[in-house]
Amino acid sequence: MRIRVFIxxxxxxxxxxxxxxxxxxxxCDRACLENYLDRYMDAMLENDPSLELFSxxxxxxxxxxxxxxxxxxxxxxxxxxxxxxFYIPDxxxxxxxxxxxxxxxxxxxxxxxxMVALAIRLKIVNKLITEAEQLVIRPASDxxxxxxxxxxxxxxxxxxxxxxxxxxxxxxxxxxxxxxxIETANYYFSGLQKNDHGKGYYPxxxxxxRVENGxxxxxxxxxxxxxxxxxxxxxIYSSHxxxxxxFESGTMGFITRxxxxxxxxxxxxxxxxxxxxxxxxxxLNWTWQLAELFKxxxxxxxxxxxxxxRCPYGMNSGWSTYEQGMSDQIQSIR
Numbered sequence: 001m002r003i004r005v006f007i008x009x010x011x012x013x014x015x016x017x018x019x020x021x022x023x024x025x026x027x028c029d030r031a032c033l034e035n036y037l038d039r040y041m042d043a044m045l046e047n048d049p050s051l052e053l054f055s056x057x058x059x060x061x062x063x064x065x066x067x068x069x070x071x072x073x074x075x076x077x078x079x080x081x082x083x084x085x086f087y088i089p090d091x092x093x094x095x096x097x098x099x100x101x102x103x104x105x106x107x108x109x110x111x112x113x114x115m116v117a118l119a120i121r122l123k124i125v126n127k128l129i130t131e132a133e134q135l136v137i138r139p140a141s142d143x144x145x146x147x148x149x150x151x152x153x154x155x156x157x158x159x160x161x162x163x164x165x166x167x168x169x170x171x172x173x174x175x176x177x178x179x180x181x182i183e184t185a186n187y188y189f190s191g192l193q194k195n196d197h198g199k200g201y202y203p204x205x206x207x208x209x210r211v212e213n214g215x216x217x218x219x220x221x222x223x224x225x226x227x228x229x230x231x232x233x234x235x236i237y238s239s240h241x242x243x244x245x246x247f248e249s250g251t252m253g254f255i256t257r258x259x260x261x262x263x264x265x266x267x268x269x270x271x272x273x274x275x276x277x278x279x280x281x282x283x284l285n286w287t288w289q290l291a292e293l294f295k296x297x298x299x300x301x302x303x304x305x306x307x308x309x310r311c312p313y314g315m316n317s318g319w320s321t322y323e324q325g326m327s328d329q330i331q332s333i334r
Contacts, residue, residue, distance in 0.1 A: 155214025
């Protein structure tokens, strides 16, 4: 019990200061924050970084690279908004995260262009967006062909809407603190990195399910005529297993480091923690740059959704120092 309290205390030290303590006398509620995200998407589509929406010194990054706001990256070629929209409003810190889709012209030269998957974080201060970061997964992105013949954007778009489990509110008496939600979600990252053959702590529900780049990464049905691999004896990771089986199998060693763990938005009402991070594979000089969210109920992870692509090995997020970017500890979010 003392260890758990100590861990939560450490997390609290590195979390952002609530909006009420930052001098904003009229902070946004959930609907207001979602509206800022919609207005951001409209501004990007219209290529209009107006000072009515953005602070004069708004910092913007795309895929870990700082760019001029309004003239480069997806801002340059966005041709339409997609239909998949997953909002993670964080009322306490006045930030909002988002997983969704958009179209970008110039890809295939047809219609409105190519579909891309998109993760966004916005910070709101005094009614203006002061920080904007986004991860854009384009069809040309290297995702090891995990979505087959379609792009990650098309795969995410086919999800239609966020799964109903994500949208279910947590009963008020059962709602965890933001520190507890982050702590639980971080066990996922730590379990991946340690790959300790079932000796670690894996807080998953029995029906836990994970979706990556719009495709199921757990509980995939076994094709007719094939035998389900035994997680206790198999030497190769399998998507036919459940969340806990995958972690207990000890076959996740291809991920050697989970670093720059930035939990940038927490939705306590629905029990969701959203993070940006990097997965390193040092034997291959390979790094995944990702956005990942966790639905947590009664201190257990029930559902996970992520988008990611390959980036230069050891890349920084653009929001962390070198030391923070290479650390496997939870990083502070201003």
